[in-house]
Amino acid sequence: MSGLMEHLSIGFGVAFSGINLLVAALGSFIGTIVGVLPGLGPINGVAMLVPIAFAMQLPPETALILLAAVYVGAEYGGRITSILINVPGEAAAVMTTLDGYPLARQGLASVALSLSAWSSFIGSTIAIFGILLLAPLLAKWAIAFGPAEYFVLMVFAFCALTSLLGEQPVKGILAAMIGLAIATVGVDANSGVYRYTFDLPNLADGIDFVVVVIGLFAVSEMLQMLENLLSGISIDVPKSERKLFNLKEMAFTWWSTVRAGFLGFFIGILPGAGASVASAVAYANEKKLIESKDPDAKFGKGDMRGLAAPESANNSAATGSFIPMLALGVPGSGTTAVMMGALTLYNITPGPVLFDTQPQLVWGLIASLFIANVMLLLMNIPMVRVFASMLSIPSWLLVPGILSISFIGVYAINATTFDLMLVVGIGVIGYFLRKMNVPMAPLVLGVVLGDMMEQNLRRALSITNGEISILFESPISISLWVAAILVGVVPPLLRKFSRKNEIHVPAN
């Protein structure tokens, strides 16, 4: 317990420094806006800010706090459009439309908005305590991992990510392999051989992950926006008399919120599952649980518990997904993969030793998550109209703005035209891949983990002089293989058997 207090004091010491407080507030604000804007989700927001944070020479913990605040903020922001106009602002907010929008129709828009901000806060808070307790334990366990175990762990992460994301795992595997292949470009660290560089000096250091991420999540996103040109979104919501939820409503939704918070946290820890899956599972779970006991439940027609549960779950899952990144160095979602990529810009490799070598980074981040959450709760109740008004920014201004900021970021890394051209090329390829339903998250994970995965494999094989049996020797490796096979096989089977009461989870 004394360890916990010590960690907290390190963490809050970092989090309460002036610049970090400022950055947390700014990140929360930007994140909420990113979440509000349909078509932009946490991964886009984080991807655009990574290079800018780096170019501004923010210290690593400050940069990470900024990105984390954007991530959590986007999960808050996504609910606003779900409730007001029935359009989820980001993938994890789909479930929020089911009961949020009917509530707004009944003149309870402000109540729904404030109540869902509260549930988001509770969900995140549960997950933050979860991180505090679990992450150091996991890191302690993982510190014994050798290269073979690490390699298998990464295989497991890919299996989980590809099988949970979509109907067609083969496309997930393909995406992951493309990502890993992109990571092989450049000088091979072990032998000094140039791989796939075609004598271009710009490729000697490899393709920067920022280039890939901006191409995939800014340029190809824009091309997708051009498919259907939306004219301005108008918000027409019945006037609500009350601004804030009352204690009765809080008590009414309390257990749903708490249950969903715990559920979301555990789903968030699993690589691949993430916030969209968590909110869907939490909603389905509450609906089943409550409808069996309470005949008056009106899920889908404006039940507040159906609003509170998915909001709590998506925030706790987003927060929980920091655990595999911090404790194992293997991110479990597209967004945390981008954050881990940001750390590698600073030459910091996340992993179990991070808790010893960079305590101010880890605990500062965790404390800042808590502070950002308080800020988000405070911001999101009174300022909800300000955020909603962002929807009236016309796309003829918004799209060039996003493009410009993306290019500023890419240019800031190496200051070359070559990188910008590469962004365009990757964006176009990414657009076609998206059209053919190839998921983007495994691709990003591949780019971020590529080097580490290859290095660990080669190191492991060096130990045994090329015998691949080392990958199947230790009990940890064997159980990770079993887990990888289970996670690869079970969800598709489950999907096959439960077609009837299927919940559609959008792949992000």
Next chain:
Amino acid sequence: MALNDRVLGIGALFFAAFLTWFGYDLEAPFTYEPVGPKAFPLMLALIIAICGVRLAYKGGNTVEPNPEGANFRIMTMIIYVATYAFLFQWVGFILSTALMTIFVGRLFNGAWIKCIVGGVAMGLLFFLLFDKALDVVLPTGILGDLL
């Protein structure tokens, strides 16, 4: 040509062939380890090829074609973005951004006058914000002497 899984599969096979073609001759002049620089890329190529064969063999999942006019807009956008990338360093941030905003804005149905005002304002404001206030260095290009 309609996009479907067969097209994706064939694309994947080409990519696998590309990785193999340019990866096969990678040899380290000195080796300290049993696994050289080409094993990992070739392993990836193999898995990509297996995915490709499966997708090409099964086919199906034809992608719904874009609504009318969308393909033209997307092509135009690609040209604009590529031009922006090309001009960014050479002409400088302010001018290239103003131009890009005007043309991309037009593509998103903005009125000429609004796009022009928005473009010039965005170029200037972002330059001041990022280059001057946040210390993110941006290219000045042909305005170099003025700034």
